[in-house]
Every structure is written in C-alpha cells, then in structure tokens.
Amino acid sequence: MEDILKIDRVVKRFTNLTAVNEISLNVKRASIFGLLGPNGAGKTTLIRIITSITGADEGTVYFNGEPLNKFHPTKIGYLPEERGLYKKMKIGEHLLYLAQLKGMDYKSARKVVLEWLDKFEIRNWWNKKVEELSKGMQQKVQFIATVMHDPELIILDEPFSGLDPINTNLIKSEIYKLKEKGTTIIFSTHRMEQVEEICEEIALIDKGKVILRGRVDDIKQQFKEHKFEVSFNGQFNEEMIRGKADILDRNQDSLIFKLQGETGSNQLLMNLIQQGLEIKSFSEILPGLNEIFIREVEENAL
Amino acid sequence: MIFLQTSINRQKNTIMHKLWLIIKREYLIRVKKKSFIIITLLTPLAFGLFIIGSGLLAKTMADSKKSVLVKDDTGIFERNYEGDGNILFDFTRADVNDLKNTYKTDGYDMLLVIPAVIDTSFKTHNAQYFAEEKIGLTTLERIESIISYQFENYKMEKAGIDKAMLEDFKVDVGLQNGYTMETAVDEAEKSTATDKTGKLSLIIATVLGGVMGFLMYMVIFIFGSMVMRSVMEEKVNRIVEVMISTVKPFELMLGKVIGVGGVGLTQLLLWVILIPVIAMIAGIFVNDPMQAAQMTDAMTQLPQDTGDFSVAMVLAEFKLLNWWVILPVFIIFFLGGYLIYSSLFAAIGSAMGDDMGESQGLMWPIVIPVIFAFMIMMNTLENPNSSLAVFGSIFPLFSPIVMPARLVFDPPAWQIITSLVLLVLTALLFIWISGRIYRIGILMYGKKVTLKEVGKWLFRA
Secondary structure: OOEEEEEEEEEEEOOOOEEEEEEEEEEEOOOEEEEEOOOOOOHHHHHHHHOOOOOOOEEEEEEOOEEOOOOHHHHEEEEOOOOOOOOOOEHHHHHHHHHHHOOOOHHHHHHHHHHHHHHOOOHHHOOOEHHHOOHHHHHHHHHHHHHOOOOOEEEEEOOOOOOOHHHHHHHHHHHHHHHHHOOEEEEEOOOHHHHHHHOOEEEEEEOOEEEEEEEHHHHHHHOOOOEEEEEEEOOOOHHHHOOOEEEEEEOOOEEEEEEOOOOOHHHHHHHHHHOOOEEEEEEEEOOOHHHHHHHHHHHHHO | OHHHHHHHHHHHHHHHHHHHHHHHHHHHHHHOOHHHHHHHHHHHHHHHHHHHHHHHHHHHHHHOOEEEEEEEOOOHHHHHOOOOOOEEEEEOOOOHHHHHHHOOOOOOOEEEEEOOOOOOOOOOOOOEEEOOOOOOHHHHHHHHHHHHHHHHHHHHHHHOOOHHHHHHHOOOOOOOOHHHHHHOOOHHHHHHOOOOHHHHHHHHHHHHHHHHHHHHHHHHHHHHHHHHHHHHHHHHHOHHHHHHOOOOHHHHHHHHHHHHHHHHHHHHHHHHHHHHHHHHHHHHHHOOHHHHHHHHHHHHOOOHHHOOOOHHHHHHHHHHOOHHHHHHHHHHHHHHHHHHHHHHHHHHHHHOOOOOHHHHHHHHHHHHHHHHHHHHHHHHHHOOOOHHHHHHHHOOOOHHHHHHHHHOOOOOHHHHHHHHHHHHHHHHHHHHHHHHHHHHHOOOOOOOOOHHHHHHHOOOO
16 A cells, blocks of 8 residues: 555644644655644644544544554654653663553563664663753654654654754654655654755645645646746846846846746747857756745735 | 454553553652652651650650759648659758758759748748759649649648548549440450540540541642642653553553552551551660550640550550451552542643642642541541531542541441442542543643633543
C-alpha cells in the first residue's frame, strides 16, 4: 500500500471553534511530509487525532489501510512541540521506561537505547539526571525517545527549535536515514526554509481546513510569477524588452523582470542576445514557500 | 476465531503491562528518594527517642529529691507534718538571717520561712523561700499545697470539725462497662478487669479511634496532594503529551494513583513494624515499670484518678480489642478513602494551570468534605453511636475518616458492611469520574478553568 496514512474528512469541534474542519489528506509511505499552518490553524489538534490522543468527532483516520486502533500508537513516534521529560529521572532509565511503554521488552529496549546513545555519542549520559541537561541536550534525548522503537510513522513538531546548527544537522541527517530505511515522517514547522529543504510534499492548513497541498516543486510552479533574473556584460537599454517584460529591479550588470502576456522566456532571451548583450546567467525566480504561505493565509483571512 | 482470542488477550496483557510499568515508576521514584527514606526511618526513631527521653525525664524527676529547711513561726506545720516522698522537710528555730547564709552549706536545696499567724481566721498567708538554684514550678506548687493542707487541718480542728466525719461524707463513684466485664475471657483477665477497666477501655478506644481517624485525614491530604502535585508537574513539564501518545490518560492516572498509594502503604506498614520494635527497645532502655507508669501518666495527661492504671491493664485492654476485624477493615477504608480522594486530587491537578494559586478555588470540592468528615470524626469519639456518627461512618465521602474512629467502639456489623460496599462503589465511580476530567484537563493549557467547566468535561465525548 502506497499511503501509510489516509485522513478522511476528519472533524474536531471544541466549544467555541471547529479546530479541524473536514480535513482529508494522504501521506505516502517513506516520504517526508510537511504539515504547515499559522498558529492555531489546527495542526496540533490534527496530530493529536493521528496519535490517538484525542478522538475525531467525524471522519476516519486510516493507518496502513485500517481505521486507527489501540495498537497503532506503538507504531507511531511523536515528538510534540511542547515536550518534556521527567526531571528527576536518569536518562537511561527514562528512555528504557518510554521504550517499554512503547511495547519493547526490557532487553531489546536496553540494546536499542544504548545504540542510539552511541550514535549521538552521549552514552555517558546514562546516569545523568534530566534536570542536569540543557534544553538542547534534552531535545536529543527526546528525539531518541521518539524514534527508538522503530515506528513506521514519525511525527515531529518543530524538532529543531532550540537546537544549535551542529545538532540541527545531526538530527536532520538521522531524519534522512530513517526515510531511506522506509520510515514516513510528518514534519510540522513554521520555518519555511526547512520545509523547502526537507519536505517532498506539504499541506498548508488554516482555520481547520487544507488550503493548499501537493509536491513542493509543483506548488512552486503553480505559484510562479514568470519572474526571471538575467546578468550580462554590455549596454542594456529598456527599449530592448519593451512590450515583452516589466523591469522589477535593475543593476549595472543584472536585471530582474517579469514577462508580459504571451511572451516566452526563450523568446525574450533570444531578443537580448540578438541585440548584442553577452548573457552570463539566466534563471527563473520561483516564489519561496514563505511568500506562498503568507499570501495564501492572508487571502484565506479575507 | 483463535486469532481473535489471542489478539484480545494480547491487548489485555499490554494494557496491564503498561499499567504495571507506570505503577512501578511512580512507586520507585518516590521510594528511592532520600526524603522518603529519611522520614520513614526517622519517624519511628523519633518515637523511640521520645520514649527514652520522657523515661529519662521521669528518672531525673524521681532523682531530684529536694531537701528543704523550714523555719515555721506558726508551729502548725511542724506539729502536724507527716512527710512527703519527694520533698524532705527539716525544721529549725534558728534566726532567719543566719539561716540564709548557712542552709546551703548544711546541704539543703531551699530555705522556707513561714511567718507567724496573727489573725486565726486568715484566708491567705504568705511564706517565703530562698534558693540559689531555680526551683521547679511543680515543686513550688507541691510545697504550697502541703502547707495549705496543714493550715486547713489546723483551722478545721480549731472550728471543732471532725475530719474523719468529713471524709465519711465523700462518695467515690466508679462507672463501669458491664459488657467489658462479661467479655473478659479468663480469670486472669477478669481480675485485671477491675472497676476502672470500663473507663480505661473507653479511654483507649477514644485515643485509638482518634489516632486512626486522624491518620486517615493525614493520609488523604499528604498522599492526595502528592498525586496532585505529580499530575501538575507532568502537565507543566509537558511530558504528558509524550506519555499519552503511548498510554491512555486513564492508565496514566490510575498508575499514578496506585503507585503513590503503594508508597503510602509501604510507609504505613514499615511504621506498623518499626514503631513497636523501636518502642520495645526503647522500653528496655528505660526499663523500670514504676517509671514506665509515671511516663505513661506524663504522656497521656490523664486525670489524677486514672494515674494508677498499670501497663499490664492497658495491654490487657489492647488484647481484648477485636484486632482481626479492626485491622483489615481499617486497611480497606484506608485504600477506599485514598482512592476516592487521590483520584479527585488527580482530576483537580489536571485542571490546574501552571499557577497553583490561581486555581485554588478548584480545591474546595475536596477540602470541604474532608474537613466535615474530620469534624464528624471528632464528634464520633464523644458519641460513637449518635445518628451523626452513624451517618458519617456510612456516607462514603466521610466514612474513610469517621469509620476507622468508630471501629474501636464495636459498631454493628451491618453498618460496617453497608459502609464498605458503598465505599468500594464510590471509589470506582470517583476513579471513573476523575479519569474523564483528567483526560481533558491534562491537555488544557493557558486557560483558567472554573469548576463549572470541569463539570462539563465529564460529559464530553
């Protein structure tokens, strides 16, 4: 089965608002899926429904084709945005405890925990208490707790907040490795540059509804504004592109413009070459997810 | 079909296994704490030290015989005085000013000067004492009463009242419990069941009942708020969301309640074993029956005329109590009361925000019944069979505190059984109710919650 997760018209209402309003989504197996949306959009509620923390009022969530049941939570690893650990517990016993709750027996839990601690080179933390660790260090422990039972689906809510660049890269490379192994990752964040870098597909949620979804590349194409940047040697004058493009920004040896009407980029480029400009580079400027995000959310607010 | 069966079994097993893991963690994390070990061991030790201390005190009190040199200008005291155990009086006629200088070197602790009586109808009379060391209040009062007794006798004699006749007017009334006399099994017990036993058993029942009721009251508040604090901590810590993506909120709550309850039970059992052992060792240390008797007097502050209950009588009374009923029933009430209130505490803790002070109002549903129960319990000790006591010992929110206090007074069996059944049912109901509140409360952040809202959570899907 290609989709590990299928969310079918799920609704969750609270007293004063509908947090999730008929959301339907599919998440492909062994992909990294970005779940985006402004604060209060309903992301956390949706995640809580997927992880069986709360129940949906309407609709169904299918995990591997089956409606969610009691065994599924052990196949999911969830790193909430608001996360914590028992302060007084030692790292080793804490991870063992969580691993056993996830259904592992003591022996294999111990083995796996030690493997992960070795992987992050923090085996000497085994007897350290949680409260002795810094926030960033605790984050690593929390990441291990999320993935150590080898879940099929991992949900990471702002996994890099509070991490330094080195540890961010460490975790990022682990995420890629997990994906290579066939694990599916749902990644929720506000940091669009991370989404662009990591995710293959995204869904943008606002006010409890999906307002945009698809492959990152497709979405960018869908929102492209026919903007190009060209850099050159030689003398440029505006007459060269009159009626074909609007100049947005102009420097000594580069130009940003937007094509008009039916004009193709090749046509314009040819035009410039024919008129004696020596082209050094020519590229299309695709919109960033950040812009798309802001624009879509603002439009949705109207 | 077989597959379905095994899958159901596996499901049951995993739930029990998870619950067990939670209980184990909640239990071990507390039992391994230094503060728990210290308090659990120190309390019996403190108890032992108290016994040894008061034993030694009694000893020093007994040792401190005071010798007093009396210059009695009235002559009344000197003529009639018959002697007193702890205070030795010697009489002298020497000059006061000389005596002041010499009484110390002559080996007296104190010089007492009683000036002559001028008016024989005197109502007050002032004597003086001289002492270098501080004289204890008890000693002074004792001397005062000795002198005043002598003056009383002297005045009676003067007025021609026959003291023996006066004594004949006095009647000493002893109220005794007829049932206690009958239940004394063998002759030996019957003989110890003297005319004072009825009252003694009442005193023992009152003290024991009070101790058990008070213990329940303490247990509910101490361990209940321990559960509450730990729920709040999980919520504030944000570990709770990680936890409940793995286990059901109800399992988490139940595991916590049972784990902390186990801690309470462990402490109680250790004390039940350690306190008597240490008390015995301390008793050997003090090791003097007479002093032990004095010591129990000092400890219990019983009125004068009960002072001569011997330790043997108290022990015999203890043996007469129906321990095979009292102990198990007490433990069931302990568990039931603990479950009811600690699950409530867990529910309230889940509804509280990061700021405990802000949500203090949520505590009332717990505090009010417990305080009521405590007041009824105190009243029960006075009137163990009043209708208030009967009601309090059956109504399940009060019974965990009131019934243990009443147990020693032999309440009818049907009342105990009714109360137990109601208690168990209520405990189950409250665990269920609290679970419903808890599952919503732990995920509720940044919002001040009112009792009304908490009530609504009960009915939420």
